[in-house]
Amino acid sequence: MTSFVFVTGNANKLKEVQAILAAGNGDITVTSQSVDVPEIQGTTQEVAIAKVKVAAEKLGSPCVTEDTALCFEALGGLPGPYIKDFLGNLGHEGLNNMLKGFNSTKATALCTFAYSPGPGQEPILFEGSTEGNIVPARGPNAFGWDPIFQPVELGGNRTYAEMAGEEKNKISHRYRALEKLRAYLSEKAQKEKKDN
Numbered sequence: 387m388t389s390f391v392f393v394t395g396n397a398n399k400l401k402e403v404q405a406i407l408a409a410g411n412g413d414i415t416v417t418s419q420s421v422d423v424p425e426i427q428g429t430t431q432e433v434a435i436a437k438v439k440v441a442a443e444k445l446g447s448p449c450v451t452e453d454t455a456l457c458f459e460a461l462g463g464l465p466g467p468y469i470k471d472f473l474g475n476l477g478h479e480g481l482n483n484m485l486k487g488f489n490s491t492k493a494t495a496l497c498t499f500a501y502s503p504g505p506g507q508e509p510i511l512f513e514g515s516t517e518g519n520i521v522p523a524r525g526p527n528a529f530g531w532d533p534i535f536q537p538v539e540l541g542g543n544r545t546y547a548e549m550a551g552e553e554k555n556k557i558s559h560r561y562r563a564l565e566k567l568r569a570y571l572s573e574k575a576q577k578e579k580k581d582n
């Protein structure tokens with residue numbers, strides 16, 4: 387069995403990652419570390435690479451970080467990786483208001499897992515995305531922007547917040563990115579077993 391260290395300060399991310407892995411074939415497990423890692427400005431890839439590099443230096447070992455971006459079509463992909471600050475300062479209503487006067491409410495939820503094989507080594511990225519629309523908040527306010535993101539899948543009429551956890555985890559940006567990381571880690575473990 388393979389295990390990876392997930393460096394995150396976000397309990398909801400960790401919960402979803404654990405649930406997604408538990409619903410799989412059980413070949414990968416996760417432990418977590420809450421390390422404060424500064425996030426630079428740049429593309430989602432640049433932000434993810436810089437973050438995992440610092441996390442690996444701080445831990446002195448291989449690790450995984452994850453960045454979630456919410457990209458509004460009308461705004462050329464912004465707030466993107468800066469969604470945390472936008473959400474914190476504007477709230478759900480403010481994010482909806484930002485789109486007033488534009489003719490698209492389309493948005494992409496983008497998840498980027500970054501794996502560092504260790505300090506000083508080049509990280510590898512795994513991306514997953516889910517298409518949807520920004521809508522006035524509906525459903526429990528338990529995780530970030532879940533109440534205002536309505537995926538086009540699973541009927542296209544419910545927000546992430548209105549879905550059961552298992553439903554969100556079948557179509558989510560996080561699920562799709564984590565599947566790629568899972569496949570990579572399990573292939574790597576197989577190869578190492580063969581080489582030994």
Ligand SMILES: O=P(O)(O)OP(=O)(O)OP(=O)(O)OC[C@H]1O[C@@H](n2cnc3c(O)ncnc32)[C@H](O)[C@@H]1O
Nearest residue numbers: 393394395396452453454469470473529530531532
């Ligand atoms: O320690 P890290 O892993 O960086 O955790 P964070 O909370 O700082 O997370 P990000 O830097 O990736 O910022 C993403 C923002 O989007 C929110 N978010 C992430 N995944 C989400 C999801 O699946 N549904 C709703 N909101 C989400 C999260 O709460 C943040 O406000």
Ligand SMILES: [Mg+2]
Nearest residue numbers: 395425453470
């Ligand atoms: Mg963060």
